[in-house]
């Protein structure tokens with residue numbers, strides 16, 4: 351019995367499978383000289399889920415009007431360096447980055463949003479509508495990142511944009527950053543949770559700014575209740 355245990359084990363790859371974003375390798379010993387006692391049970395190696403996940407960063411509405419323009423704020427200006435660092439980190443590891451742009455027409459004041467918030471902003475084609483230059487400088491020269499123009503707080507076309515391999519999103523790790531925490535970041539985090547219930551949806555609070563500090567904190571709490579992973583909370 352001891353000689354069997356010491357004999358070299360030749361393992362062969364029997365099967366390869368993928369489920370819920372995990373890769374499984376099924377291995378079996380082909381040393382059968384010791385009869386049933388010498389056989390090793392099938393071994394299943396689960397490679398860390400993290401390694402097979404598709405990482406996507408969504409940079410929400412980091413446009414001039416929300417930072418320095420019509421609806422700008424000090425809090426939004428403060429996060430610029432951290433937002434840039436986060437984008438660079440994804441860029442460096444060749445992960446995906448998607449930018450969204452709040453996008454309105456000249457008729458903004460006649461829209462429902464305009465009636466609730468009578469401050470024209472992010473009118474398509476204006477300087478205020480552009481993503482802050484400091485966040486994109488040098489970036490698009492190297493890679494074409496997706497930019498999504500969205501007419502409302504939450505975007506309903508994520509399925510088409512992300513085109514996940516797993517319908518339930520189990521292969522996705524989506525991180526959201528940007529402004530405003532309590533409007534467009536929260537709206538899209540919850541929409542993504544609805545589209546992709548098995549995806550990991552994260553929000554880096556240190557890279558987000560709300561309409562007010564209180565609204566920012568309240569939105570983080572709501573997202574946490576909805577199982578969005580909130581990191582870097584002050």
Ligand SMILES: [Zn+2]
Nearest residue numbers: 452454463472
């Ligand atoms: Zn708007």
